[in-house]
Amino acid sequence: MEVESSTAGAMQLLSPRNFPGVFDSVDAFLFDCDGVIWKGDTLIDGVSRTLDLLRSKGKKLVFVTNNSTKSRRQNAKKFHSLGISVSEDEIFSSSFAAAMYLKVNDFPQDKKVYVIGGEGIIEELQLAGYTGLGGPEDGKKTAEWTSNCLFEHDKSVGAVVVGLDPFINYYKLQYGTLCIRENPGCLFIATNRDAVGHMTDLQEWPGAGCMVAAICGSTQKEPIVVGKPSTFMMEFLLKKFQIDCSRMCMVGDRLDTDILFGQNAGCKTLLVLSGVTTLSALQDPTNNIQPDYYSNKVSDFLDLLEA
């Protein structure tokens, strides 16, 4: 006969009853940004006060974002523009993760990196000592199918990094495909595979998962994923903050990236319903990713702490 546990596997709504226990057992809160801190360029209600309160209670704050269009510096600037003070060191973006993946794997400095994605990736590559090609620069280029046309690509490209690219075009798809198919040993790195994201506050738009899938389709290869739910970033995070994973809580709005990342890393997990996941999607019997806790939004912390 199996002994039933009253909590194992059962996610709980965050409440005045369970919150003090959660709060005391966590030294660092890891926050996703899009759908948790902001939607598009609009701050989610109460976020600023919540973060201030957590800091005042001695909690470490870390921002783990799959948004690759910005570098850590550019992300910090966005926080500041919304009136929130964070340092670059507190930000772990998938653009940074892509550059760090190359670094820890001793990617040669004389090899180049072709980028399908935003300026953030190019900037993080540069900071890590690498030369990025493509990116926004190739956004206006066209590829013509004229007879005897040979599309030339740089044979010294040793990695293709694919992230969210609002200026995706056939030129970039052909460039990346050629590098992966023809340059021996060329890596195919995906910043992340989010299907969609709140690129504006009113609507979801195709995410990096769209561009990554396109390159999978043309190369018939699978990428190395460095953003969530991959725990690749966790080793940097641990080195920086020296906190045991079991005393971290990952707060996110997506089951298949944020919550899975937290679970993969052995953190506590909290899903907020302020982003892409609805309560009915969370409670749907076909959903097999269950957070430890869920709540409407991060500012629920304010009431829960006062309760």
Next chain:
Amino acid sequence: MEVESSTAGAMQLLSPRNFPGVFDSVDAFLFDCDGVIWKGDTLIDGVSRTLDLLRSKGKKLVFVTNNSTKSRRQNAKKFHSLGISVSEDEIFSSSFAAAMYLKVNDFPQDKKVYVIGGEGIIEELQLAGYTGLGGPEDGKKTAEWTSNCLFEHDKSVGAVVVGLDPFINYYKLQYGTLCIRENPGCLFIATNRDAVGHMTDLQEWPGAGCMVAAICGSTQKEPIVVGKPSTFMMEFLLKKFQIDCSRMCMVGDRLDTDILFGQNAGCKTLLVLSGVTTLSALQDPTNNIQPDYYSNKVSDFLDLLEA
């Protein structure tokens, strides 16, 4: 004890010994175009004479192409420009297949079809009585992530057709994604899923499989595929030519589309090495799609018939 057959499962090089038997047992030759008839805009050596010879011997010729950028009319024009006489009725393109799929499934005439792909799809949709949106017209459009920006899409779109699109952009990806995700019951139809193709004679370029995968990535849905290796077109072909599939031979340069299509339909299959498949790829132990026969190019028929 199993009795070994000398032929079952063993593909054969086309030779003067086996060719007469093949030739006599076939009433219709089904040809793929790209890599078989031409590469880019260059006719493959000896094709014209071979087709003339086959016609003179009373064989039916059919051209089954996954190229969706052209309609049947535009494909016939390309044949003519290369000095080969074919009628539109002999051409079965995946652009035509997409329109026919809607027709046989009673897709309502008052619903619209959003097209990620070329003029060929739009033209075939029109000929079938449908209204196509998007296509080349949306090639220059841009989608901006400005605050409060709501990307509007037509709620009467009931199907998204995705084919090869050299002018793929984020606008089209967002439009197609919104229709599939938000319009109830909206179909997601792929003309084909070829990873790459000889869009020019010197090089392979990303094929429809690239754009189709992108939409799979953003919608997390799988498409209905109407081109090869799906045998959807076969019922039209049979109605037109009234020839038993076992007396047809599919001639193609791709294992995963042409040869699989022929096998799925119960035809004889002949792989030619004038396109994307090399002899070593064909003979690789990991390849599990084996044609009945293989040869260098279709004009080998000339020598084999004279031998």
